[in-house]
Amino acid sequence: MVHPNQDTGWRSAYETDGYVVLEGLLSTAELRDIREALALLLSEGPSGRNDFEGRRTQRVYTLVARGKPFEALTEHPAIVSKLDELLLPSCLLTASQAIAIAPGETPQPVHTDDSFYIIPRPRPAISVSTMWAIDDFTKENGATEVIVGSHRWSDDDLVNMYVGDDSVELAPQYLTQLRPLVMAAGSCALFTGTLVHRGGENRSGQVRHAISNQYCQPWARTQENFFLSVPRRKVQQMSPRLQSMLGYSVHPPFMGQVTARHPRKVLNPEFVNPLDD
Numbered sequence: 001m002v003h004p005n006q007d008t009g010w011r012s013a014y015e016t017d018g019y020v021v022l023e024g025l026l027s028t029a030e031l032r033d034i035r036e037a038l039a040l041l042l043s044e045g046p047s048g049r050n051d052f053e054g055r056r057t058q059r060v061y062t063l064v065a066r067g068k069p070f071e072a073l074t075e076h077p078a079i080v081s082k083l084d085e086l087l088l089p090s091c092l093l094t095a096s097q098a099i100a101i102a103p104g105e106t107p108q109p110v111h112t113d114d115s116f117y118i119i120p121r122p123r124p125a126i127s128v129s130t131m132w133a134i135d136d137f138t139k140e141n142g143a144t145e146v147i148v149g150s151h152r153w154s155d156d157d158l159v160n161m162y163v164g165d166d167s168v169e170l171a172p173q174y175l176t177q178l179r180p181l182v183m184a185a186g187s188c189a190l191f192t193g194t195l196v197h198r199g200g201e202n203r204s205g206q207v208r209h210a211i212s213n214q215y216c217q218p219w220a221r222t223q224e225n226f227f228l229s230v231p232r233r234k235v236q237q238m239s240p241r242l243q244s245m246l247g248y249s250v251h252p253p254f255m256g257q258v259t260a261r262h263p264r265k266v267l268n269p270e271f272v273n274p275l276d277d
Helices: 011-016 026-042 068-074 077-087 153-159 231-236 240-247 264-267
Strands: 019-022 057-061 092-102 127-133 146-149 179-180 190-193 208-216
Touching: 011 077, 026 057, 026 068, 026 092, 026 208, 068 092, 068 208, 068 240, 077 127, 077 190, 092 240, 127 264, 179 208, 231 264, 240 264
Parallel strands: none
Antiparallel strands: 019 190, 057 092, 092 208, 127 190, 127 208, 146 179
């Protein structure tokens, strides 16, 4: 684990284990604001639709566009500084969601966050994930579980970790390798998109709240289509860095251009789309 005021050594742990826990990133006031905003959102939403989402788990997608506390979390300076080292300039936000695991939830199927990028493993991660602890993460309440070093596995290693043809149940020898990310509220786990992990079983009597923002290389397709989901009027009010993360940026030489223009020009109220008749 790394304290934010001791910002050395995180890269070594990240490269070796596939993850690092950054402690104490959020103040009591910041956590309060996030919890209040989450409570309103979660009061509206249903539980998951399958075992992967979690049938006793609530998820709120496109979280970055649902309030200022979530915008601030997405571009938290302690995270952005590390993204600048791990990903190319103009990296993108690929997913942004709240996760509330209720008592009685079963373990999530193990997975990696960038498995849809079909480039053979082992390979460098194309995405970087964050898991923010909004409540304390414990062994009992469904803390995220990881297999240390699995970011270096091959495709065959991933296939062989399941029982027979099952794509959900882990083979016994891998179950013992799962490590819960026990951390205090206000901490954040930063891990590679190639790391094997899952949401844990909630055996406690309380809901465990977390926020997951994921980022990817600027040339990769994002999981969430923020162009369609986030209204332009909301993007106009965001910081330039967040606008860039949502895709209003150009990856050299011209990936992301809009009719030969920089996509940020679209945010100008006076912008005229030449294709509009």
